[in-house]
Amino acid sequence: MYDHKTRILYVEDSLADINLFKEFIDDKVELTVVSDGQSAKSYLHRLKQTKSHFPNLIILDINLPEISGFELLNLIKKEQRLKFIPTVMFSSSDNQRDIKDAFSQAANGYVVKPGDLGDYSRAIETFMNYWVYTCKLPQEQ
Amino acid sequence: MLSKVSTFKTVLENLSDGISIIDKEGKHVWINKAMATITGFTKEELLKSSPPHIYWPEEELDTIMKALGETMEGKFRNFELIFVRKSGVRFPVLVNPSPIENDEGEVQYFVATVKDLTEVRRVQHELDDLAYNYRVLHDNTSELICRHELDGRYKSVSPSSIRITGYRPDELIGRDPYEFIKEDHLEQVRQNLHEQALAGNDLIRTQYEAKRKDGTIIWLDTITKTLLDENQKPTELVTISREITELKSLQTKLEENNRELKRSNMELENFAYIASHDLKEPLRTIDNYVQLFEMRYSHVLDDKARQYFEFIKSSAKHSIQLTEDLLNYSRLNSSEFPYKEVDMNEVLENVCSQLQSRIAKSQAKLVYDKNMPSLVGSHILLSRLFINLIANSIKFKSEEKPLIRIAVKETINAWQFSVSDNGVGIPKKSRKEVFEIFRRLRTTDDEKGSGMGLTICKRIVEKHQGEIWIEANEPKGSTFKFTISKHLKESTNV
Incomplete structure (x- = not known):
C-alpha cells in the first residue's frame, strides 16, 4: 500500500531548519526543498505543466523572503488542482494571530517548531503519519 | 387702694435698668435693686458712698466728674461711661440723667437711669465681626x-x-x-x-x-x-x-505627556515583543543543534570539550527561557486576551490540571474553597496568574511538603485572593522587588528561572485593575495577596 514514494514539498529558507528536518524523515520520503515563495510557485507550476505527481504534503514556513508562507498558502488553496494537498504551516511563531490566519486560509495544520528534539521528531512523525497515511483525502485533484 | 407713689416705687424698684436718685452733692438718696445688681455692691454700700462713688473707676474719674458737673449745671444728655463692679471688672453703661424739681420749680434731685451695655456691646461686636468677615471674604x-x-x-x-x-x-x-x-x-x-x-x-x-x-x-x-x-x-x-486657566493648561500638558508616555510605552512593549519574537527563532535553532550535536558527537568529546559544551547548552536553555518569558510578558498587552465572565472555580480546576505533574512530583497539597466567585477577567491570564503563584510556592518550598492554600474575600470594589504557602518565605525587604522584571531570588540551580514569573503576575493583576503584594504567612512561608477589580467590562471587540 505504501509502495510508491511519499512526496513532500518543504518551503523553508533556513538551512539549519532544512537540515534538521532531513535528520528526522526516513528514506521512503522524496523530499523537495525550496527556499522561497517564488521557487515554490514555479515548482508547483512546473509539476502542473509536466503533469507530474503533486506532493502528498506541503510544509510551509511563514517567514519567507518576498512571497510569505501565507501568500503561498492562499495560492495553493485557491488553485483547483492544488487545494486538496494537505498543507501544514511549520513556524517558530506561536502567535495567535498567525495561527488564526493560517486556519482561516484553510491550512490543514499548524505546528510550532519545537525546541526539544524529541518533540521535533514526534511532531514530524505525527503530522506525516496523519496527512500522508491516515487521512482520507479527495482523489480528484 | 394703691397710692401712686408706692406703685411708681415698685415699678422703679423692679426695672432691669439701674435707677439712682442723687442730691446736689451727688450722694445717693435712693437706688433700685438693679443698681446693686449691675454694680455688684449692696444697696447699703451704695447708699453710704459719696462722690467719687465706689463704682467709679479711678482712671475714669475725670470723665465721670465732668458728666456730673454738666448735669449739675443743668445740661442733661446721655453719657456713655465706664463703671467698675465690686469684682473690679470695668463695664460700659449708658447714663441718662434728668432733674427732679420741688414745688417751687427748683432742682432738688437728679434721677439717672443706668443701663448696663455689656450685652449690647457683645452682640454689637459679634455683628461687627460677622460683617467684617463677610466683607473681607467678599472683597478679597x-x-x-x-x-x-x-x-x-x-x-x-x-x-x-x-x-x-x-x-x-x-x-x-x-x-x-x-x-x-x-x-x-x-x-x-x-x-x-x-x-x-x-x-x-x-x-x-x-x-x-x-x-x-x-x-x-x-x-x-x-x-x-x-x-x-x-x-x-x-x-x-x-x-x-x-x-482655572493655569490648571487647564497644566491638565492639557499632562494629558499630552500621558499620551506620549503611553505611546512610548507601547513602542517599548512592541519592541520587546518583536525583539523576543525574532530572537526566539535563532535561539531555537541553536538549541536544536546543541541537542543534535550532543546526540551525534558527545561520545567523541574529551572532558574539557564536554565541559565547554555543557556551558553552551545551559546558556542556550537559559536564553530561550528568558526570551520566552519576555515574549509572554510583552504579549500580555495585546488584545489576545478578551475579558469575559470567568468562573474562578473553573480557572482553579484548569490550573490544578495544568500543574498536576508538578504538584505530584513535589508532593504538594493544594487547598481551596470550592465556592470561588465568578468575575469579569481573562480566563487565560487568571489561570496563568495562579499557575505562576503556585509554581512559585512549590519552587520555594521549605523542607516540609508544600501546603498551598487559596482563599478569596469580597471587598467593596474588588475580589481579594490570597495564595499562602509554608515555604521558605520572602524577607521583608525583598517583598517589593520580587515583582520587578528579571529579579530572581536564591534558587537551586535546577530551579533556575528567568525571574519573570512574578513580574508577569504583577502585570496580569494590573491588567485587572488590581494590586499584588506579599505578606508573611504564620508560622512560616509567604502569602501572596492580589485584588481583581469588580468594575471590569467584558470585551466587545472579540
Whole structure:
C-alpha cells in the first residue's frame, strides 16, 4: 500500500531548519526543498505543466523572503488542482494571530517548531503519519 | 387702694435698668435693686458712698466728674461711661440723667437711669465681626462671587472681578454674562448651568472659556446656587467662579505627556515583543543543534570539550527561557486576551490540571474553597496568574511538603485572593522587588528561572485593575495577596 514514494514539498529558507528536518524523515520520503515563495510557485507550476505527481504534503514556513508562507498558502488553496494537498504551516511563531490566519486560509495544520528534539521528531512523525497515511483525502485533484 | 407713689416705687424698684436718685452733692438718696445688681455692691454700700462713688473707676474719674458737673449745671444728655463692679471688672453703661424739681420749680434731685451695655456691646461686636468677615471674604476672595437676575444679568459682583475679568464690578452690573462667554461654550453654559439652576438644581458646576476685558481668554470653573422664595420659586442665582486657566493648561500638558508616555510605552512593549519574537527563532535553532550535536558527537568529546559544551547548552536553555518569558510578558498587552465572565472555580480546576505533574512530583497539597466567585477577567491570564503563584510556592518550598492554600474575600470594589504557602518565605525587604522584571531570588540551580514569573503576575493583576503584594504567612512561608477589580467590562471587540 505504501509502495510508491511519499512526496513532500518543504518551503523553508533556513538551512539549519532544512537540515534538521532531513535528520528526522526516513528514506521512503522524496523530499523537495525550496527556499522561497517564488521557487515554490514555479515548482508547483512546473509539476502542473509536466503533469507530474503533486506532493502528498506541503510544509510551509511563514517567514519567507518576498512571497510569505501565507501568500503561498492562499495560492495553493485557491488553485483547483492544488487545494486538496494537505498543507501544514511549520513556524517558530506561536502567535495567535498567525495561527488564526493560517486556519482561516484553510491550512490543514499548524505546528510550532519545537525546541526539544524529541518533540521535533514526534511532531514530524505525527503530522506525516496523519496527512500522508491516515487521512482520507479527495482523489480528484 | 394703691397710692401712686408706692406703685411708681415698685415699678422703679423692679426695672432691669439701674435707677439712682442723687442730691446736689451727688450722694445717693435712693437706688433700685438693679443698681446693686449691675454694680455688684449692696444697696447699703451704695447708699453710704459719696462722690467719687465706689463704682467709679479711678482712671475714669475725670470723665465721670465732668458728666456730673454738666448735669449739675443743668445740661442733661446721655453719657456713655465706664463703671467698675465690686469684682473690679470695668463695664460700659449708658447714663441718662434728668432733674427732679420741688414745688417751687427748683432742682432738688437728679434721677439717672443706668443701663448696663455689656450685652449690647457683645452682640454689637459679634455683628461687627460677622460683617467684617463677610466683607473681607467678599472683597478679597480669589473667587468671583456674583448675584444674578433669573435671566443671568449681574446684580452684584465681587471686587475680584477686576483681577479675574479685568472689569470693575460696576462695569458688569446690569450686563448679560453671555456677552463674556466664548461662543463655543455658550450652549454648554446655558444648558449645564443656567437652565439647571433655574430648574432648582443646586451646586451644578461647569468649566468654560470666557473673554477678559483685554480680550484674552481664561478658563472659569463655575458653580451655581439658586435662591428661592417662600413658595420655592427661584428669585435669583448666585455663582461662584474660580479661574482655572493655569490648571487647564497644566491638565492639557499632562494629558499630552500621558499620551506620549503611553505611546512610548507601547513602542517599548512592541519592541520587546518583536525583539523576543525574532530572537526566539535563532535561539531555537541553536538549541536544536546543541541537542543534535550532543546526540551525534558527545561520545567523541574529551572532558574539557564536554565541559565547554555543557556551558553552551545551559546558556542556550537559559536564553530561550528568558526570551520566552519576555515574549509572554510583552504579549500580555495585546488584545489576545478578551475579558469575559470567568468562573474562578473553573480557572482553579484548569490550573490544578495544568500543574498536576508538578504538584505530584513535589508532593504538594493544594487547598481551596470550592465556592470561588465568578468575575469579569481573562480566563487565560487568571489561570496563568495562579499557575505562576503556585509554581512559585512549590519552587520555594521549605523542607516540609508544600501546603498551598487559596482563599478569596469580597471587598467593596474588588475580589481579594490570597495564595499562602509554608515555604521558605520572602524577607521583608525583598517583598517589593520580587515583582520587578528579571529579579530572581536564591534558587537551586535546577530551579533556575528567568525571574519573570512574578513580574508577569504583577502585570496580569494590573491588567485587572488590581494590586499584588506579599505578606508573611504564620508560622512560616509567604502569602501572596492580589485584588481583581469588580468594575471590569467584558470585551466587545472579540
